[in-house]
Amino acid sequence: MPNIGFWATAGAGGGAGIPAYEHIATVYGNSSSSISFSSIPSTYKHLQIRSVAVSTASDSQADWFKIRFNDDSSTTYWSHYTQGYNAGGGLASYGFSLTGGNLAAFTNTIFNSGTTNVSPSIIDIVDYASTTKNKTMKCLSGVIRDDAYDRVVISSGSWPSTAAINKISLIVNSGNGFASTSRFSLYGIKG
Amino acid sequence: MPTQTYVPLANLTLSSSQTTVTFSSIGQGYGDLVFVFAGSCLSGSADFYIRLNGDTGGNYDRWFMQGDGANTETFGNAGDSPFRVSRAVLAPGELTNITMNVMAYSATDKHKTVLIRGNNASRSTEAYMGRWGSSAAVNSITLLLGGGFSFAAGSTFALYGIAS
Amino acid sequence: MTMTLIATSTVGAGGAASISFTGIPQTGTDLLVVFSLRSDGTASFFKVQVNGDTGSNYPFKRLTGTGSSVASAGATLDGFYVGGLTNTNETSNTFENGQLYICNYTSNVAKSASADNVTENNATAATQDIRAFSWTGTSAITSMVVTPGGGNFAQYSTASLYTITKGSGGATVA
Numbered sequence: 001m002p003n004i005g006f007w008a009t010a011g012a013g014g015g016a017g018i019p020a021y022e023h024i025a026t027v028y029g030n031s032s033s034s035i036s037f038s039s040i041p042s043t044y045k046h047l048q049i050r051s052v053a054v055s056t057a058s059d060s061q062a063d064w065f066k067i068r069f070n071d072d073s074s075t076t077y078w079s080h081y082t083q084g085y086n087a088g089g090g091l092a093s094y095g096f097s098l099t100g101g102n103l104a105a106f107t108n109t110i111f112n113s114g115t116t117n118v119s120p121s122i123i124d125i126v127d128y129a130s131t132t133k134n135k136t137m138k139c140l141s142g143v144i145r146d147d148a149y150d151r152v153v154i155s156s157g158s159w160p161s162t163a164a165i166n167k168i169s170l171i172v173n174s175g176n177g178f179a180s181t182s183r184f185s186l187y188g189i190k191g
Numbered sequence: 192m193p194t195q196t197y198v199p200l201a202n203l204t205l206s207s208s209q210t211t212v213t214f215s216s217i218g219q220g221y222g223d224l225v226f227v228f229a230g231s232c233l234s235g236s237a238d239f240y241i242r243l244n245g246d247t248g249g250n251y252d253r254w255f256m257q258g259d260g261a262n263t264e265t266f267g268n269a270g271d272s273p274f275r276v277s278r279a280v281l282a283p284g285e286l287t288n289i290t291m292n293v294m295a296y297s298a299t300d301k302h303k304t305v306l307i308r309g310n311n312a313s314r315s316t317e318a319y320m321g322r323w324g325s326s327a328a329v330n331s332i333t334l335l336l337g338g339g340f341s342f343a344a345g346s347t348f349a350l351y352g353i354a355s
Numbered sequence: 356m357t358m359t360l361i362a363t364s365t366v367g368a369g370g371a372a373s374i375s376f377t378g379i380p381q382t383g384t385d386l387l388v389v390f391s392l393r394s395d396g397t398a399s400f401f402k403v404q405v406n407g408d409t410g411s412n413y414p415f416k417r418l419t420g421t422g423s424s425v426a427s428a429g430a431t432l433d434g435f436y437v438g439g440l441t442n443t444n445e446t447s448n449t450f451e452n453g454q455l456y457i458c459n460y461t462s463n464v465a466k467s468a469s470a471d472n473v474t475e476n477n478a479t480a481a482t483q484d485i486r487a488f489s490w491t492g493t494s495a496i497t498s499m500v501v502t503p504g505g506g507n508f509a510q511y512s513t514a515s516l517y518t519i520t521k522g523s524g525g526a527t528v529a
Contacts, residue, residue, distance in 0.1 A: 019195065019196075020197075021196050021197040022196050023196045023354050023355060026222070026355045050222070050223055050292075050294065050353065050355070051294075052294045052295045052301065052304060054301075082256075083256070083265075084254060084255060084256025084264075084265025084266075084318070085265065086254065086265075086267060090265050091256050091263050091264065091265040113302075115300075115301070116300065116301045116302050116326055117301070117302050117322065118294075118295070118301045118302065118304060119304065120292070120294040120304040120305070120306050120320070121306075122292060122306060140306050140308075140318060141306070141320075142254060142304070142306060142319075142320025143254075143320070144252045144253070144254055144267075144269075144304070144320055144321070144322040146252055146269040150252075150254040150267055150320075151254060151320070152254050152255055152256055152265075152318050152319060152320040154318060181298075181300050181301045183222070183295055183298075183355070185222055185223075185353075185355040187196065187353075
């Protein structure tokens with residue numbers, strides 16, 4: 001079988017030596033239960049979402065948000081995560097299916113410290129515009145509330161569709177909203 | 192020419208051992224900061240400390256998980272000072288790299304959160320979530336080592352801004 | 356510019372035994388490789404070797420979750436073993452998502468690196484993996500080869516190589 005060698009010189013691959021990381025859009029929370037990036041151009045190789053979020057839930061427990069692609073709310077998505085957690089369970093790993101989205105990241109709620117205590121996440125989606133691959137995302141995130149719900153999480157998810165991603169929605173699981181201090185920024189990475 | 196999104200702000204390679212490195216007067220025109228350290232220490236076994244805006248108060252909380260090649264662990268502290276990477280520590284003859292994302296660093300309506308990956312192939316890999324309980328914009332970052340130890344010559348410190 | 360695309364390699368029909376990058380420009384500070392890989396067989400991991408070094412010169416520590424358990428391991432191996440590789444035992448058309456970051460790749464001292472990697476699967480089992488590495492070689496990195504732990508990479512597997520370039524000045528010491 002052939003080895004794929006690549007001369008990493010200018011001009012090779014049709015993209016060598018070019019700035020690779022570009023801001024596409026930023027969206028802020030407005031108390032609605034979802035935010036979306038629409039009409040995502042297909043001209044990048046990978047996407048990254050960098051966010052800080054807090055849910056308007058008054059629940060004493062942490063909330064979380066899921067990631068949905070192309071408004072696909074009916075497909076079974078598979079999610080996995082490994083977390084270090086202050087509560088029972090400690091360091092553990094989980095896998096499960098969800099209809100209509102992958103678990104992306106846990107967030108704080110306004111129950112704890114109001115809207116100022118946000119939870120960060122960095123989501124990477126590789127080869128998002130491929131029409132031959134299912135879509136795999138990974139995320140590093142965490143929550144600190146100084147209580148049992150403190151955690152750091154590496155999550156991953158599969159959207160079993162070979163469609164190119166043109167829309168991403170982030171949806172609060174509890175049905176509450178993203179507070180106005182939440183910020184979501186989408187970046188394209190060339191390749 | 193497209194607007195730069197991932198912008199180099201500052202960097203330092205130590206020509207001799209030092210006890211602290213500070214990035215000050217950090218420009219406020221970006222969304223997040225990315226900090227990358229690679230290096231070692233001159234002596235001892237040293238936690239890597241990260242102080243924001245010179246705050247020496249107990250305003251830093253953390254939660255992390257790590258693997259040391261045999262054991263796994265998850266742990267955290269509230270009211271610490273400052274952020275400290277305490278498993279992927281620095282030691283002479285060992286290489287440590289630390290990447291820290293300071294999210295929404297220039298915002299003044301929320302606490303500052305960090306996502307850190309700390310790595311020392313001789314000791315540990317860790318993923319770390321931190322919160323600095325201040326709504327002030329971050330304008331300086333000071334790096335230092337626990338126990339008063341010194342960074343070794345050749346250690347590198349780089350700071351980048353991510354536009355949003 | 357800070358993050359610069361150097362090259363992307365995509366595996367064509369029939370698969371490929373490896374992906375390589377050669378003649379890596381020495382104008383950056385750090386290297387970032389972003390992977391979207393799948394084995395066309397049952398290989399469950401992949402590795403990266405730099406500068407043709409196939410010796411046991413790459414120590415690491417890892418933390419790995421499998422969807423049901425968490426474990427740590429460490430060793431010194433013959434490459435950066437980045438993490439899990441999605442294969443034919445897992446859902447079709449599904450690829451892993453990972454990255455390898457190498458600090459100060461042009462320096463004349465040993466190198467420090469890290470990796471974050473996930474596989475995926477329409478089932479409970481999939482891996483989330485973080486790793487710390489070093490490479491004991493003291494030459495600047497000019498080439499790298501990515502290989503699966505057996506067999507070939509499947510068609511449509513990709514690896515993208517970037518340099519990250521630092522700024523200048525702006526820090527004080529004491």
